[in-house]
Amino acid sequence: NAGVMQNPRHLVRRRGQEARLRCSPMKGHSHVYWYRQLPEEGLKFMVYLQKENIIDESGMPKERFSAEFPKEGPSILRIQQVVRGDSAAYFCASSAGEGYEQYFGPGTRLTVT
Amino acid sequence: KNEVEQSPQNLTAQEGEFITINCSYSVGISALHWLQQHPGGGIVSLFMLSSGKKKHGRLIATINIQEKHSSLHITASHPRDSAVYICAVTGNQFYFGTGTSLTVIP
Numbered sequence: 033n034a035g036v037m038q039n040p041r042h043l044v045r046r047r048g049q050e051a052r053l054r055c056s057p058m059k060g061h062s063h064v065y066w067y068r069q070l071p072e073e074g075l076k077f078m079v080y081l082q083k084e085n086i087i088d089e090s091g092m093p094k095e096r097f098s099a100e101f102p103k104e105g106p107s108i109l110r111i112q113q114v115v116r117g118d119s120a121a122y123f124c125a126s127s128a129g130e131g132y133e134q135y136f137g138p139g140t141r142l143t144v145t
Numbered sequence: 146k147n148e149v150e151q152s153p154q155n156l157t158a159q160e161g162e163f164i165t166i167n168c169s170y171s172v173g174i175s176a177l178h179w180l181q182q183h184p185g186g187g188i189v190s191l192f193m194l195s196s197g198k199k200k201h202g203r204l205i206a207t208i209n210i211q212e213k214h215s216s217l218h219i220t221a222s223h224p225r226d227s228a229v230y231i232c233a234v235t236g237n238q239f240y241f242g243t244g245t246s247l248t249v250i251p
Contacts, residue, residue: 065239075180075188075231077239090238123188131175136188 036126036137044143045114053109053140057126064107065134066099069121081107114144148172151232151242158249164219166245168232171213179206179217180231222249
């Protein structure tokens with residue numbers, strides 16, 4: 033029973049490019065959460081999704097960032113026109129439902145040059 | 146002021162010592178989580194609790210809803226417990242503490 037998978041584990045993008053981060057939840061989990069950890073800072077909530085629905089995006093920057101969790105396939109966090117300040121570790125977690133324990137993926141470390 | 150405050154920020158202990166990390170929060174919550182982040186960056190969920198006490202091996206987590214306070218205890222600490230321990234709460238929103246960096250010296 034594989035855990036939460038994230039890919040890529042490391043991603044390097046030049047300023048202005050797009051970054052796509054993927055998260056495959058644990059088998060049987062239909063809820064996905066994305067978190068960002070900036071260098072030397074704590075974790076910050078970004079967005080909470082169920083299949084085909086965004087439940088809470090209160091932590092998402094208003095521009096350039098979007099997330100989806102389609103009926104089939106992984107959840108995608110998309111960052112358009114990346115800037116140096118987007119360099120961070122992006123973690124996703126999944127759960128079986130609201131209020132259930134979350135299981136974290138290994139993270140994607142994004143570096144913007 | 147942060148919605149979730151942890152103390153201490155840094156903690157160094159000798160192997161075998163009993164360790165306590167504290168977490169206070171100022172918002173209404175449905176659950177409180179204790180997470181462990183190892184030097185490599187990976188995050189493990191240790192506990193999710195909304196009342197009382199939970200125990201896994203040498204780890205114990207307690208929560209006092211009235212006082213809005215939780216503690217994480219590690220008994221018989223070991224160098225492999227060295228990590229950052231993060232308190233997080235879920236309610237209307239998700240809030241994280243800044244973490245407690247624990248180093249256990251052999």
